[in-house]
Amino acid sequence: MAAAPALEAREVSHRFGARQALADVSLTVPQGRFVALLGPNGAGKTTFFSIVTRLYASRSGSVRIFGHDLARAASLALAELGVVFQSRTLDLDLSLGQNLSYHAALHGLAGPEVHAHIAALIGRAGLAERIDEKVRSLSGGQARRVEIARALVHRPRLLLLDEPTVGLDRASRADIVATVRRLVAEEGLSVLWATHLFDEVEPEDEVYVLHRGRVVAHGNALTVIAAAGESRSLEEAYRMLTAEPEAEAA
């Protein structure tokens, strides 16, 4: 079981009414790797995240987290999982510390050790002196760092981030990307990073390009560029792979 990938989705499909949101999506995040899920808005990234975080089950296909099947051993699978959602999910009126303590409690964790861990995580986010302040007083970039800290409270081995840099300025974006990449490099965390911004993807990253609910290309950036045929850069390849017919926006 040691070699089980951090995340393994097999032929996941889902539909909302008549709309096919995901069609046979298969995706693997090996342990200790940074994998990007690249796709324009409306491609199905958030639906995929909803299924992997068990907000609802897929219509077909399977999801395994470190070998634990999400449908059969949800509890073990979710315990391995840290999530940063696209929408802001901190309680604005509670303090940083209270937000993280609440999250710890959701995983059955409390006590002095947990509080020390929370303080350390907030310290790492550069907000140690603001632990008792309300989240409302934070900037967008700071709040995002707190959300990442929160996702790490229960020491998950797999971190999912759904468009974590949306709405942030350039410096904050770079900061968030660097933080997460460091978690992968130094602590062996496995990461699935969903984005529509190709410039957050490095050439050696494993990339899945999602478009209209389907994986249209997979490999490292170079493979993806090759898959798009005539393109010369990831940016160009991404644009070609996810081009919409003029009349129809996603």
Added chain:
Amino acid sequence: MDDASKMGPAASARAVLPIRRLGPSGYAVCLAGIVARELLRFVHQKERFLSALVRPLVWLFIFAAGFRSVLGVSILPPYETYILYEVYITPGLAVMIQLFNGMQSSLSMVYDREVGSMRVLLTSPFPRWFLLLAKLVGGVAVSLIQVYVFLAVARLWEVEIPAAGLFLAFPAFLLAGFMLGAIGLFLSSLVRQLENFASVMNFVIFPMFFASSALYPLWRIREASEPLYIICLANPFTHAVEMVRHALYGSFEPISTLVALATTLAFFVLAVLAYDPGHGTMARRGGPKGEAR
């Protein structure tokens, strides 16, 4: 602005094995955490507390005073003597607080689902029924605080309820709170957006409150209209009010209590099914914008 440098490897968030505390103590921690969050949010929302308190007090101070002479209430159990109209409607107003609170905490669930903190709750490794139950317990705890503050204020307004009754009614308020919270929880699974919730308030709160024994005894309604009487009898809110009314005066109303218990169970089971990842309404309707349509 070099925040990134502060995030060095010094602190230990090592991605080693996750800590798993999913035994009984883990459940207790999780429950306490969810209830504490509800209470903290309640403390931070002072206007919510104020409006929860003002609403029944307006009924008590103004409405009841005005109708005192119009509506005579004869001797009926559990009262042993003629009572003032204010005294009659106080139990119904207390349960009305819980009705509003039950619907409001489900309103917060709809809101939660939109901003995503419901999603955070549901990524907890504990079973989903337990998470929903814990959420319910939190809502009930908040409603009990409101109810007892209201009863304390009503006492100043000559609504004397025996001290023993306040203790005896505690389990009745607890059950009433669970019942109304479970109904709200189920409704929250059906409502996708906040705008729709306003109509739920109109179609749920007002009919439940007015078609009940909260403001007038059922025999009076029967005099006016037999079908309306039957509707009131079928309304679980009537039974919550009667259960509380009897408990406040030291008597036990078995039928109302059974109805309240059965309603609580039924709606809680429905809510758990609705939030079930495999079969629930979320899988069909909970899709993100742009991907769900």
